Amino acid sequence: MPTLGPDTVIYVQPPASPVVTTIPPGTPGVFVVPQPGPPGPPGSGTGVVYTQSTPAAQWTINTSLGRKPYSVMVTDSSGNEIIADVTLPSTSQIVVTFATPQTGSVSYT
Numbered sequence: 001m002p003t004l005g006p007d008t009v010i011y012v013q014p015p016a017s018p019v020v021t022t023i024p025p026g027t028p029g030v031f032v033v034p035q036p037g038p039p040g041p042p043g044s045g046t047g048v049v050y051t052q053s054t055p056a057a058q059w060t061i062n063t064s065l066g067r068k069p070y071s072v073m074v075t076d077s078s079g080n081e082i083i084a085d086v087t088l089p090s091t092s093q094i095v096v097t098f099a100t101p102q103t104g105s106v107s108y109t
Contacts, residue, residue: 040070047109050094055101061094061108069094069108076104 050061063069068091074084082104085097096106 047107050106050108052103052105055103057098057101059094059096059106061096061106063092063094063108065091065108067091072096072106072108074104074106076102 048063048065050059052059068088072086072088072094074082074086074096076082082102084102087095087097089095094106094108
């Protein structure tokens, strides 16, 4: 087994699924800290909020992002996050569907 010096750098490609190795107490170990991946596409830095003040079972939101949103969060009128069926039929539209009519807001970036 090679000896590792203070200037040794080891790059490890993570496997498709995590591997856990148990090291007995008192055994010297090597800790590998993954490097961050490549940066994502640039964003506007701010989110957009759509408010639905009239109860509806389906909200259709027309966006001007020029792309599909990276994240969509649906909240009720009290600000609590709620589960809804969210679809992105095009780069300029978000459709939120509920079992019963709702009011609230959608934040998206």
